[in-house]
Amino acid sequence: MGKVVVITSGKGGVGKTxxxxxxxxxxxxxxxxxxLVDGDIGLRNLDLVMGLENRIVFDLVDVVERKCRTFRxxxxxxxxxxxxxLLPAAQSRDKDAVSPEQMQAxxxxxxxxxDFVLIDSPAGIEHGFxxxxxxxxxxxxxxxxxxxxxxxxxxxxxxxxxxEKSNPRLVIxxxxxxxxxxxxxxxxxxxxxxxxxxxxxxxxxxxxxxSASNKGQPAVMDRxxxxxxxxxxxxxxxxxxxxxxxxxxxxDSWMDRLRRVFTxxxxxxxxx
Amino acid sequence: xxxxxxxxxxxxxxxxxxTRSAARDRLRLVLVSDRATVAxxxxxxxxxxxxxxxxxxxxxxxxxxxxxxxRHEGAMALAANIPVRSVHRSSAExxxxxxxxxxxxxxxxxxxxxETADAVSARPEAATARLESxxxxxxxxxxxxxxxx
Numbered sequence: 001m002g003k004v005v006v007i008t009s010g011k012g013g014v015g016k017t018x019x020x021x022x023x024x025x026x027x028x029x030x031x032x033x034x035x036l037v038d039g040d041i042g043l044r045n046l047d048l049v050m051g052l053e054n055r056i057v058f059d060l061v062d063v064v065e066r067k068c069r070t071f072r073x074x075x076x077x078x079x080x081x082x083x084x085x086l087l088p089a090a091q092s093r094d095k096d097a098v099s100p101e102q103m104q105a106x107x108x109x110x111x112x113x114x115d116f117v118l119i120d121s122p123a124g125i126e127h128g129f130x131x132x133x134x135x136x137x138x139x140x141x142x143x144x145x146x147x148x149x150x151x152x153x154x155x156x157x158x159x160x161x162x163x164e165k166s167n168p169r170l171v172i173x174x175x176x177x178x179x180x181x182x183x184x185x186x187x188x189x190x191x192x193x194x195x196x197x198x199x200x201x202x203x204x205x206x207x208x209x210x211s212a213s214n215k216g217q218p219a220v221m222d223r224x225x226x227x228x229x230x231x232x233x234x235x236x237x238x239x240x241x242x243x244x245x246x247x248x249x250x251x252d253s254w255m256d257r258l259r260r261v262f263t264x265x266x267x268x269x270x271x272x
Numbered sequence: 273x274x275x276x277x278x279x280x281x282x283x284x285x286x287x288x289x290x291t292r293s294a295a296r297d298r299l300r301l302v303l304v305s306d307r308a309t310v311a312x313x314x315x316x317x318x319x320x321x322x323x324x325x326x327x328x329x330x331x332x333x334x335x336x337x338x339x340x341x342x343r344h345e346g347a348m349a350l351a352a353n354i355p356v357r358s359v360h361r362s363s364a365e366x367x368x369x370x371x372x373x374x375x376x377x378x379x380x381x382x383x384x385x386x387e388t389a390d391a392v393s394a395r396p397e398a399a400t401a402r403l404e405s406x407x408x409x410x411x412x413x414x415x416x417x418x419x420x421x
Binding site: 146147150151154155158180183184185186187190194 | 289290291292293295296298299300302303306307310311
C-alpha cells in the first residue's frame with residue numbers, strides 16, 4: 001500500500017503546484033507509481049503545469065459523485081513516464097462540491113493502487129485545505145523565505161498538528177543564496193528555527209521554472225536545471241529518509257563562481 | 273569564514289541594509305501573538321491554571337484580573353495584572369519553611385521584594401502581582417518613573 005502526501009502552504013503563489021508536479025515526475029522517474037491529485041477545485045492548474053490540459057474528460061468531482069464507473073476512468077496517463085497519472089480538479093465546480101469524508105474515502109482507495117498519491121492543496125485554510133489534508137498520511141509545507149509566506153506556513157503547521165497530521169516537513173522554495181548572504185533575505189537557518197519543523201529540501205530561485213511551466217514540462221526532467229536538481233534531492237529524501245540531509249544544491253551563477261574564488265576559509269563557521 | 277566577497281561588496285556595492293534580521297525579529301514577535309490568539313483555549317486554560325496556582329498562596333480578585341500578551345519594544349511579554357485581596361497566613365508560613373533560601377544565597381529574594389513595593393506604591397488601590405521578565409520589569413519601572421517624576 002502506498003501513501004498519501006499533501007503539498008500545502010497557506011499562502012498562494014509560493015510554488016505548491018510546481019512542487020507537486022516536480023516531486024511527482026521525480027518519483028515516477030525513480031520507478032515509483034505516482035498519482036497526482038489536483039485538490040484546487042475551481043482553480044485547477046496542475047494539469048497545465050504538467051502539460052496534460054488537453055486530455056481531461058472526467059475530474060475529481062465526477063469520481064466523488066460517481067459519474068464515472070471507477071476512479072481509473074478519470075485518470076490521465078502521462079505518456080512521458082512509466083507510471084504517472086493525474087486526477088484533475090473540476091474547473092466549473094465549487095470547493096464544497098467535495099467533503100473531507102469523501103476525500104478520506106477516496107484517498108484510502110487511491111493508495112491501494114499507487115506507491116505515492118500527491119495532493120496539490122489549494123491556498124488558504126478553509127474547505128479546500130481541509131479536503132486536501134483529510135486523507136493525507138504525510139504533509140509537505142512549501143514556503144518562501146519571506147515574512148508573509150512563513151507566517152502562513154506557521155498557521156498551516158498548527159492546523160496540521162491539530163488534525164494530527166504529525167511531523168509535516170518543510171520545503172523552502174525560491175531561495176536566493178546570494179541575497180541571504182548579503183543579509184537581505186532570511187537564511188535557511190532562520191526559517192528552520194522560526195517554523196521548527198524538519199527541513200525536507202531547499203529549492204533555489206531558478207528562471208528555468210518559468211520556462212518549464214511554459215512548456216508544461218517539470219524542471220526535474222531537465223538534468224541541467226538547478227531547481228530540478230533540488231527536486232531530485234527531495235525525491236531521494238521522500239523515498240529514503242536516511243539519504244543525506246537537505247542542503248543547498250551547488251550554485252553555478254557567475255557571481256557564485258567569482259565569490260568561490262574570493263572566499264578563503266580561516267575559521268570553521270560556514271554559511272549554513 | 274572570512275568572506276572577501278561580502279567585504280568588497282560592502283565597500284563597492286554601496287551600503288545595502290540588513291533586512292534579514294528585521295524580518296526574523298518581526299516574524300518571531302508576530303508568531304507569538306498569532307499562536308496565542310489562534311488557539312482560543314490556550315489563554316483561557318493558562319488563565320485558569322494560573323488562578324489555581326496563585327490561589328494556593330493568596331486570595332485574588334479573579335474578576336478584575338487582567339492577562340494578555342503585550343508588546344514591549346523588542347519583545348513579547350505575558351503581562352498579568354492580578355489584584356491580591358489577602359495572603360493566606362498558613363501558606364505564607366509554609367512557604368517560609370519550604371522556600372527558605374539556603375545560607376549560601378541569602379539575598380535571593382531581595383529584588384522581588386522591591387518590585388512588589390514598587391507595584392504597590394504605583395497602584396495604591398490594589399496590590400499587584402506581575403508576571404514578567406526582570407528585564408521588562410526594569411524597563412517598565414524606568415518608564416513609570418519617567419511618567420511620574
